[in-house]
Amino acid sequence: MSRLACLDDNLERPVNPHQQPGCELEKPAPQSTTPCKRILVVEDDADISHLLEINLKDIAFQVDVVNNGVDGLNRASNHDYQLIVLDLMLPGMDGLELCRRLRSQAINIPVLMLTARSSELDRVLGLELGADDYLTKPFSIMELLARVKAILRRVELTARQQATHPDEYIEFQSMVIDVARRQVSIDNQPVDLTAREFDLLLHFARHPGRVYSRGQLLDYVWGYSHSGYEHTVNSHINRLRKKLENNPLQAKYIETVWGVGYRFREH
Known part of the structure; x- marks a missing residue:
């Protein structure tokens, strides 16, 4: 799916010069559209957040970007996101505290945590507080995109299983x-x-x-x-x-x- 797949096709169709008066062209069958998934990126490094935004939009996600934990919590609490890409080290409120507050409010948006610190303690704390997965910086953008898709596939599978049983x-x-x-x-x-x-x-x-x-x-x-x-x-x-x-x-x-x-x- 290209990034244009999220746009509405509301442009007026061109007039056919050979159309006979009183005859209408056959209207094409309506195409079904799938709403684009919306992702929140909470990252204070402008270069990284820009890289994430470009690449996520390129595979047809809608992306909102904030650069601190307080704004991240406000966005996540008041908007419908399918995934949050969350940096661990943030000004104002770090990623661990943001994740803890989300879960304490029963906001169960999946979280992919990014950390520049590779200690096992940080990873364990993040997962214990409700992060679904984590990546250590520097990371491959292809691997991050694969993780994003995997998390969303798992969420969709869980929803289907719950609907079936x-x-x-x-x-x-x-x-x-x-x-x-x-x-x-x-x-x-x-x-x-x-x-x-x-x-x-x-x-x-x-x-x-x-x-x-x-x-x-x-x-x-x-x-x-x-x-x-x-x-x-x-x-x-x-x-x-x-x-x-x-x-x-x-x-x-x-x-x-x-x-x-x-x-x-x-x-």
Whole structure:
């Protein structure tokens, strides 16, 4: 789809000089149009934000750009976005605090976080506060576009699955997964999961007993399969276990299959 695909075709059609009086040209069948997805870029580096804006518009996204966290929170709270590309280091309010406030307001717009700091702590904090994915600067623009598309594909797939199974519940021992409401409880106590943690748990629970490698989980749950990012799966599994298990070292739900990957227990 070109960037012109977002424009309305409201121009007057040219008159046919050979048209007979009283005869109307056959009107072409109306073309269905898909509304362009809208992305918010929150980035204080003007060069990076300009690069993101150009490339996202070039693949037919509508893009709004702000350069600080306060404006980013205001935009996200008052507009309908399908994705936020969020820098970690921002003036006024950093990306972690912005992400935390969005989630505390039950604003579940997917977030792709950008960070110039490569420490594991920053990545874990971002994911724990509700970011769906992250990229470390400097990054390839092609990889960023692939991540954006993967996140949006996952969101659309989740919406289709919920529409197909609106009242789906999955029960395992004392755990109940309410798929439509994206809620999890254990012993009737709610478990607070990020969007990606929920997707990971749901994928396991829908396929109990099946062993998945880290690469397969990247493909099925994240929507991409880049070697070198398997540690993303590891960190999500570790955090998920801490939230679900009384003793994460003795897994009751998600087991490690050494040398292969992970599986959800069948019994």
